[in-house]
Ligand code: MET
């Protein structure tokens with residue numbers, strides 16, 4: 001470590017959106033992948049975005065000389081970029097890791113090719129961002145790759161006169177997120193590689209580096225919680241002892257470090273960033289371990305879009321400054337990766353709602369205002385107070401009829417008749433064969449559909465013309481399913497741009513942005529809706545389409561709704577009401593929809609909860625309270641259903657282990673789950689947990705265009721039937737088909753039906 005470490009900047013952010021205000025990175029990546037542009041074009045687009053970000057953050061007021069501007073660009077994912085920088089490239093890709101990796105090879109790791117499957121993709125902590133899972137087995141090479149992106153991008157900024165702070169994922173988190181035998185077995189080797197990386201950064205002139213260690217605030221990772229503290233201690237003592245290195249900031253976003261704060265503080269690192277939105281200020285005992293260290297107070301929420309209550313934040317800052325013997329800086333709680341670029345772009349939002357919001361750029365301003373304090377930045381504080389008052393009293397934020405309804409709820413509202421009684425009544429009504437076949441809801445979203453939606457938006461199609469297009473699509477989808485011989489049909493969801501936004505647009509209490517894109521993974525972005533007020537349903541949302549589908553067939557048609565937890569998880573949710581209460585409001589709106597579907601004669605209704613696992617809190621002792629409200633809200637949405645109405649649910653994207661009891665608690669008559677890739681592993685798990693209602697473990701991995709063979713599906717069904725009786729098993733794909741094409745959809749569903757018939761015949 002150099003003797004003269006410059007002070008950590010007074011104000012900073014832990015990261016900034018990489019995708020670009022008009023999704024420039026998305027376009028550059030996709031045209032490179034399609035072959036329309038070259039790697040030089042992509043590199044140029046990346047450099048232009050980085051330059052724009054540095055200039056823009058400087059203009060917004062972050063210090064361009066003092067390591068206040070994070071250098072956190074990545075062409076696809078920061079976990080992948082860090083893995084590449086430490087040479088952790090699985091041998092199966094056949095990539096030479098001794099020279100900086102090409103953009104083509106980098107893309108191959110993320111996307112695979114004809115011969116090689118890509119790295120697995122999974123959710124990043126409790127966010128809707130997805131990272132690529134590093135593969136670090138006993139033999140995976142780990143080696144310093146000189147000239148890797150963190151160093152090159154730091155140097156690029158230096159050349160333009162901006163002294164940035166390189167950001168990489170820390171070694172403990174990289175291993176905790178990796179797939180391999182014993183994730184921590186390679187810790188010492190990996191830390192040695194980080195030492196070389198730090199030395200190279202120091203040689204390039206970096207004064208500070210940020211190592212992101214969110215794994216330290218979670219109990220849910222691959223490393224047993226008990227070993228995380230020890231791993232952090234070992235890793236950071238070694239890193240701190242590196243001879244030539246920049247100052248080390250360890251960032252712990254998304255939660256509370258708890259006892260691991262004192263551990264980290266004792267390792268010799270110079271600074272720790274605390275998420276004070278999710279976590280608490282360490283107590284005096286813990287702070288005693290941190291004397292002289294810089295604490296970076298994450299007081300501005302990087303993971304939601306509301307303006308900060310600057311007075312409350314300033315009070316906590318004051319408290320921390322008084323309690324801590326050492327410098328205190330101000331920052332966002334997490335990277336701003338999770339929020340859109342700027343509210344200024346949202347010219348279509350109602351002016352009042354707009355004034356309550358802070359996206360990435362506005363949050364930089366809040367960090368600076370907090371650092372300055374109410375004396376120096378009085379307008380910011382006055383505005384903050386005015387916004388709070390305006391928001392709490394605004395029309396629609398609190399609606400008596402909604403509050404009265406949630407306040408009057410009782411346990412009876414979450415109960416249905418006994419499950420076996422329901423099963424009998426439903427079978428009598430639906431008269432289904434054994435091993436009933438169905439799909440998860442959506443059918444391929446064709447170019448024609450997307451065009452029709454765009455034309456409707458531009459006013460080029462009237463409502464009636466648009467409805468005609470949708471009806472045409474529904475009748476095609478019903479015809480196809482009839483021809484394929486499926487048992488429970490769906491309308492195909494052609495009217496939905498997105499399974500959450502569709503409902504957000506129809507419910508009161510939500511707003512939709514124009515440019516509010518956030519990166520989900522790689523070039524994929526989502527545009528979360530904003531849930532700002534009390535939620536209610538002004539009119540039925542799905543009944544017309546479902547009724548139309550049902551009118552075309554004698555087979556049962558399944559109504560399709562998105563569940564309360566998923567609606568919350570994929571929106572920006574108000575921060576002035578407990579999530580459980582917001583979930584109840586959404587649940588009641590859905591409950592009314594269920595009732596209307598029943599009145600329209602629909603006998604099967606599915607309420608999707610793919611995000612149930614995603615919102616699971618990072619700390620084990622918070623799990624129960626979450627599972628209580630999430631399960632309750634689902635039951636509230638569905639328990640109004642009559643005994644003879646069959647309620648389905650669908651979950652995907654997760655290891656279900658930790659939520660098995662919750663899945664049972666949902667009480668759905670039929671539960672479909674993603675299972676094809678894990679060879680039906682979830683079926684025996686559910687059976688062992690005593691789950692006795694219908695189960696539809698997916699037999700077709702819909703995440704790739706590959707068509708599963710009939711024999712393969714027969715094999716999967718055999719595995720499932722080894723664990724559960726025939727009467728429990730349903731046959732369906734892993735998830736909806738909206739991202740698939742019709743060619744593979746038809747072939748795969750044909751095989752699915754044939755495999756089911758073959759299995760039925762053999763029983
Ligand atoms: C991410 S879960 C998707 C469920 C939805 N019903 C669909 O089929 O698209």
Ligand SMILES: [Zn+2]
Pocket residue numbers: 440610650651652653734735736
């Ligand atoms: Zn799904």
